[in-house]
Amino acid sequence: MPNGAIADPSFLAFPIPCSLPNSSEFSNSIGKMDGYREACLLGDSFDPNGVVRMREDEYDSRSGSDNIDGAVSGDDQDANNEQRRKRKKYHRHTPHQIQELEIFFKECPHPDDKQRSELSRRLGLESKQVKFWFQNRRTQMKTQIERHENAILKHENDKLRAENSVMKDAISNPTCNTCGGPSIPVHLSFEEHQLRIDNARLRDELHRLYTVTNKFLGWPVLPFVNHSSSVSSDSCLELSVGRNGMGNLSNISDPMPMGLNLGNGLFNGDPVMPISKSQMGMPGNDIPIDRTIYVDLALAAMDELVKVAQIDTPLWIRSRDSSGKETLNFDEYSRTFPSSAAMKHTNWTTEATRDTTMVIINSMALIETLMDANRWAEMFPCLIARATTIDVISNGMGGTRNGSLQLMHAELRVLSPLVPVRTLKFLRFCKQHADGLWAVVDVSLGEGADADMFFSCRRLPSGCIVQDMPNGFSKVTWVEHTEYDETVVHQLYRQIISWGIGFGSQRWLATLQRQCDCLAILMSSTEDPAGISPHGRRSMLKLSQRMVDNFCSGICTSTLHKWDKLVVGNISEDVKMMARNSINDPGEPPGIVLSASTSVWMPVTQQRLFAFLQDECLRSEWDILSNGRPMIEMLCISKGQGLDNRVSLLRANPMNANENTMLILQESWTDISGSLVVYAPVDTASVNLVMRGEDSAYVSLLPSGFAILPDGPSNYACTNNDKDGSIMSDINSGYASGCLLTVAFQILVNNLPTAKLTVESVETVNNLISCTIQKIKVALRVL
Structure with a gap:
């Protein structure tokens, strides 16, 4: 299809068949496939400035320029002007619009209505113009892909034809090495022998490509028909290329059934025919x-x-x-x-x-x-x-x-x-x-x-x-x-x-x-019992998710988050100390952030420890942010079927009505594989904006919290949630009576741009971890 092709919706509903010379059946098999219908790969030879025309209503979108030849004047000019006014209206896309459309096309070649509306608003185009541009772009790409593959197949075809012709001439016209006259060949010459070897190699390569393609797509590996013994004059050609592009497979009428069977009949499939090798990989980029x-x-x-x-x-x-x-x-x-x-x-x-x-x-x-x-x-x-x-x-x-x-x-x-x-x-x-x-x-x-x-x-x-x-x-x-x-x-x-x-x-x-x-x-369409709008609930959950992500990154370093590991002589190797400067990081307070984490074994079950840590009434027994007072849950957003999976907004119980206490955002969940309690102090004004549905990306967060893992497989079945402080019931029940607790803190130690981390700051955070673990053990009476 040429670059100026018209994007007719009925035309785009079907792929363009590949026109391989002397290979009509191959073209028909390609036309039946829809593997290129979702083509999303840029062709090497695509020219973004080429002219692409679209026809529907009164819109015609062009990515290039309109050329008007000749000059007229007088009455002829008036007549021409009248004709031009009757013509359809054309629109030239600016280079900026083309660039933005190309960038978006690489990410999503099939935008939905919402994405097209956003593009039209941002680029100053109408939604139909954006729609037609994408239709023409996909059509143009499909054409380039098919041209590329057609050229490759034609080159292979010509090569095999030439080799076959040389071999047939050598066999049909043998000459005597002594007299130079015609004779019956007894031995093949070196050149003829090499031609036979090359032809056999190409045949094997074609067979291997066919086998790998069908195996990869889960289709049956049909027998590869060998025509080398055929007396037909073009049998060697059909052997390597075939009339349908994959050897002479068009005569096969009884393909093997495909599918796997897991014993319940669910993996049985219907018989299918093989496909061309171009569907083996991405369009225009076949698997080497x-x-x-x-x-x-x-x-x-x-x-x-x-x-x-x-x-x-x-x-x-x-x-x-x-x-x-x-x-x-x-x-x-x-x-x-x-x-x-x-x-x-x-x-x-x-x-x-x-x-x-x-x-x-x-x-x-x-x-x-x-x-x-x-x-x-x-x-x-x-x-x-x-x-x-x-x-x-x-x-x-x-x-x-x-x-x-x-x-x-x-x-x-x-x-x-x-x-x-x-x-x-x-x-x-x-x-x-x-x-x-x-x-x-x-x-x-x-x-x-x-x-x-x-x-x-x-x-x-x-x-x-x-x-x-x-x-x-x-x-x-x-x-x-x-x-x-x-x-x-x-x-x-x-x-x-x-x-x-x-x-x-x-x-x-x-x-x-x-x-x-x-x-x-x-x-779900159900209203939140806390009275928060759906937008506010999503913003709060998004803020909580970022808090959990930051918490996890402070424990397990990855290549995505940049932390500097610290080594301090008087701190245990089991305590991991890291630091980073968050001056230019949005969503974090500027300054040096210190992360400290460690893991210890606790002689209580996972469920019992989780119930203690997420209980706001018992928080004063281990959290220094509570100032020794119980917490009040101001807001609760459910994230699951159980009550333990939720996002909460906590506040310390005020001593009087005029006291402005700190708010704490907390997420907690527990399941068969472990438990998590993560929290971070938040600004009241920022939280109010987030609850109204505003963007939460710039709310400062420094998360801390706990991660709990059961210490054995038997703990997966443990449902003992007793809070009486005794662990004998866990031991007598036959379950493992312990779990592994990870404690982690992220603290802003200095908010000055030129500040440096000191050993005293590191030791203070280390003491905070030790003190918190000690308080938890005292509260649970497991010392």
């Missing part, structure tokens, strides 16, 4: 030959995930105690997956967990969240310190995530300074096995230049299987399988990390369930 190893690795990982996720298989051994914990049978695993077992590090520790739950989210929404690095990190805020997409190998096909393959980088954390951040570089592969049934698998790269050779852990095939359920729910089966260097983990956490409490499937699913419950409440 040297990157097909990514495809093989992703396919093997997906096959392993599906088998490991099956219920009632010998791969898992269920414990006989009340926890119901499953343990991976490594002997059976080694027999089932010998290649994966052979790649394991001999000196590393392996953790493997599996769990299933129901969440309030449909499969498509969850898959989109998992395949977007930013949304994935937002869904698991306390688990993921940072996530980025390094490379998109395939965007999927048909406008969906089916077949999407990405190379990603992530930093995972446990909220404790004694557990280092896990840095991973891995492939993420998404596949649809049936209608409403998806699977997403992660696997670290193997040996080689791209492998995570400098990391202290490796992600074996892990991920989730998502199945749609009635009423908008999904059944999620999560598998976590990782091997890591145990020597980098503090002795206090080694056992629970090996059990999977820190990074295991139960923590992923508990976090997912909690976040989905929060989103369901936000989208």
